[in-house]
Amino acid sequence: MDINFLILLVAAVVPTITGFIWYNPKTLGTAWAAEAGMTDEKMKGANMGLIFGLSFVLSFLLAFSLQFSVIHQFHVFSILANDPTVTDPTSEVGAYYAGFMEKYGNNFRTFKHGALHGTLMGILFALPILGTNALFERKSFKYILINAGYWIITLALMGGVICAFA
16 A cells, blocks of 8 residues: 555645634634733744744654544555565465455545544544643643644544545
8 A cells, every 4th residue: 555645745734724724813813822821922932933844744744644544445454564475466465455455445535534534533532632731731621622623623634635635
């Protein structure tokens, strides 16, 4: 199974676009800043080039790992991957895999299906991680909802893009 790095790079841009909308002062930015204790002074002192650059790298890592949750065909390959002949279509295992992929390789490869799995990843992974951190940081329930909501929507969009186009 091939990895489409171009689509992963596209998906890695999604958190930035979603963030510009979600954290804009006209949407939830003002509420987030109040709950996070973020001030204009704190924002002015940041190296935004470094922040956006590192955010993109982290988003790419997220997109790379997300593809294994939203594209079911990776699971079939992972089951057979320990057999060195899996990529040789003339071998028994390689012929089985090639036939399987020919017949089922496009199943569940839609934006909608990827968005479903992205949403589940947001609810079942991002929310518990962010929620736990926020609880120990003594942040409010509103803070948790704003940040978890961002990641649930962002992961849904990333999952949709990856599943439909990778």
